[in-house]
Structure formats: structure tokens, C-alpha cells
Amino acid sequence: MRRAYRKEPTLPDYRLGITSPIVTRLPGVAGEWEATAGIAELADIAAAADELGFEYLTCSEHVAVPTAIAAQRGGTYWDPLSFFGFLAGRTRTIRFLTQVLVLGYHHPLEIAKRYGTLDTISGGRVTLGVGVGSLREEFDLLGVEFGGRGDRADDAMRALRASLSASEPEYQGTHYEFGGSIVEPCAVQQRVPIWVGGRTSRSLRRAVELGDGWVPFGLGRSRLREMLDAVEVPHGFEVVLGAGPLDPEDAEGTAAELEKTRSAGATIVGVTIRASSADHYIGQLRRLAELGLKG
Template sequence: MRLGITSPIVTRLPGVAGEWEATAGIAELADIGAAADELGFEYLSCSEHVAVPAEIAAQRGGTYWDPLSTFGFLAGRTRSIRFLTQVLVLGYHHPLAIAKRYGTLDAISGGRVTLGVGVGSLREEFELLGVEFEGRGERADDALRALRASLSASEPEYAGTHYRFGGLIVEPCAMQERLPIWVGGRTQRSLRRAIDLGDGWVPFGLSRSWLREMLESVEVPDRFEIVLGAGPLDPEDADRTTVDLEKIHAAGATIVGVTIRASSADHYISQLRRLAELAGLEGRSP
């Protein structure tokens, strides 16, 4: 079973984040990342919000570390674990800005970036950034095509409905020949967007039965990732944790993104070790 980590500390959702995360910082996160890397977890995640209205933060949370800065630091403390933006809002950035920033991160990390992207749903944030909210799905589709043409190309060229560029040099670009793009969302359209334009789908807020029904309604390409969330998990409850993971896998997951219960950074690392044992992860040699 392949497991990724919904990183603690960097995103604090009400009712999910532990109290210890409020005072933890980059030192604790780096220790957690190094342990996850050693144990054989697939990825660490970091989400994106520039500014969340105070009245909405009570539901969505207000703490969102910048993924580029966070992963740039963690790249120096890890060797193999991947870095997943879960998610980067496409409408907030020009595709070439994403290609340059995350292409550089890919070069720094030795080819360990996975772009998790989304259309976005927070109208207030779009308005703050001066980005049109309506029509964002169509622009996101064009942005995905532009990204595929530019992420791993030093001299990218693209002519679409919203983005056009050529005759430019973007260096460094991603070192991966095909940097993976996973599309987030909870609709049939997001699944179709992921199949047509991406390499994986990261749904949220859907029941397992509905997930199975959606997946059975489409032809999923070979080596396409279905990344389903599990948790919060308490690996100290081995039986329940094992059952939860098996149910997520049965729902169609190729990778399970786990949220883990813990009372401190040290306890979190202990929970990681227990979870790795339960899932049969193969640790990486020093």
C-alpha cells in the first residue's frame, strides 16, 4: 500500500489539527518530513491560500503555509519523498509563473515535485487578487494545457484560448520529463478534467460509494493515480486503522493520503513509524 501524508502544521483545519500544531514550526516539520522520508511514505503535502476572510476561516482555517517556500526548505532535509501541492489554485498564477517556480523546485529537489492543482472556490480570494471568478473552470483547462506544454521545456510554446506564449526561455525548467499533475475536486467534471489533462485525481468530501460510482462511469487510463484521503487515523488502534486503509483502497485508491492524530511532533513521528509497520511500507536505507 502506498501512503502520502497530509502534512501537519502547514494547514490547520478546525476540528482536525492538533493543539500542538499551533506552536510547532519548521524545525518540527523538518523532523517529521525526514522521518516520513526514511519510512517510505510517498509525499508530503502543502496547500495554498493567500488570504482567507476571517468569517470563513472559522470553517476552512486561516493557517496555510506557502508551498513553494515550505518545500524549498524541506528539499534540503529529505532525499526521496515527493512534494505535493494540494492544491495550487490555477487561476491565481500565470502558467509560466508556475512552470518557473515549480520547475526550479523540481530541479532543487532532484525531480520530486507533483503539482496538485484545482480550479478554486473562494470568491473573496479571487476578488482580492483581481482574478475573475466566473469562467474559472474554462481558464483552468487552458492553464493545464499550457502547463503541460511548458513545465519541462526550456523554450515553451503554447497557443490556447486564454494563454499564448512563445519565443521565450524559461530556465530552470522541471527536470522530470513529465512532471505529474493531479487535479483536485469533487465533481464529475473534475474527474474528467483529471483524466483528459492530468495524471491523477484527488477528490474530497465524497462518500466511498459515490467515489466508486464515479470511477466506474469512466475509463481510467493506465498509471493514473486515484488519491483518496483517510483519517484522522490513530495508528495505536491497529485494527481500526487497518480496516480504514483497506476500505479506502477498496474504493479505488492507488495512493492513500493520510491525516494522523498526534499530541506532539515526537508523538506524530511515533505514529508515522507505527503506521508504516501496519501498511508494510519499505523504508529507505540511509
């Protein structure tokens, strides 16, 4: 009698980005190993992800999380510019996604200069994930006005579009106005992708009207599908939805989770990966890639 072997499922050419471990440690999500891991482990992980063809690595931004809130949101948030600047020289193709920069914490020209420099260093691999911010206590700590932040964010996005790839940017808006100055280096990409984070219908409208993609969080798949069906998404617009934590050793469960995420409207899936060490994490990346990354 011939023995029947169970065939592992193959993913249908997914585009997968990585929610970076170590640099952001969320309670209940981060593994214990991440508390003692550092830049050496991150460099190895980034090199493996780059080699395997993953779309991007992420890094979030919080400047100062109040102690009372850290138990819920976490207190470890590496600075994205420092993190990505280090990895730019150790990778070749993987992109660097800020997920997300809080627009109200920065002048648009500050972002244009800093991330234009990173785009130059990395050979055009920056994607700006931006958001309006939701942590009032952090706004207060930084002396930034919390009220009206949505309108300021809209104007900041328009200002960024006018300045990211321009050596002599000019802009006149409702909150920002500049011209007659040189900002060099600027981004080498003719159009730096700007993806908008958030979980509201307004964030999706902001993304469609002013950005190139949407990176929502904290929403169920059915709600995401409803929100996307309610708008006309432009051609080439990216919908970046999260999945995980995934255990690629469970190939069947991983394939099902990713397919559900794509069915909700994802053009790219941002994965969180379950692992017990940096070496195990790299092994999990390889298993995930073997299931079928889009080449």
C-alpha cells in the same frame, strides 16, 4: 494451558502519502500542538517520513482567507513553494505535492518557473496538485475573475504540460499564448505529474483528460466508487483518496480504514494522523510504516 496472543494486522503493501500537519490547520482536524509547532518540528517529521518510505508530503494554497470564512476553512496556510524548498535539502526521496495550487491565481509560466526550480532543487520530486478554486471571496481579493475559471483552468493545464519541462516553451490556447522566451531552470522530470483536485464529475473528467491523477475531497466512499466506475481510467492514472484522522496505535481500526479507502478505488491513500505532539506524530508514522508500506 497455553495463552493465546492476538496478532496485529499487517497492511498489504499500501502506498501512503501524508497530509502534512502544521502547515494547514483546519478547524476540528488540526491538533492543539500544531498551533505552537514550526519548521523545526516539520523538518523532523519530513525526515522521518522520508526514511520510512512514505510517498509524499502535502501543502495547500490560500493567499488570503477572509476572516469570516476562516472559522470554517481555517486561516493558516503556509506557502507551498517556501515550505517545500526548505525541505528539499533535508530529504532524499519523498515527493512534494501541492494540494492544491489554484490555477487561476497564476500564469502558467509563473508556475513552470517556480516549480521547475523546485523540481531542480529536489532532484525531480514535484507533483503538482491543481484545482480551479472555490473561494469567490479570495478571487475577489486578488482581483481574479471567478466566472469561467473552469475553462481557464483547462487551458492552464494544457499550457503547463507544454511548459513545465521545456526551456523554451511554446503554447497557443484559448486563454494563454506564449513563445520565444527562455524559462530556465525548467523541471528535470520529463513529465511532471499533475493531479487534479475537486469533488465534481467535471474535476474527474478534467483529471482523466488532462492530468495524471485525481485528488478528490469531501466525498463519501460510495460516491467516489460510483464516479470512478463511470469513467475509463487510463493506465497508470493515480486515484488519491484521503483517510483519517488515523490513530495507528489502533492497528486493527487503521487497517480497516485503509482497506475501505483502497476498495473505494484509491491507488494511493493520503493519511491524516492523530497525534498529541511532534514526537508523538513521528511515533505514529513509525507505527503506520510497521503495519506495511509498499517498498
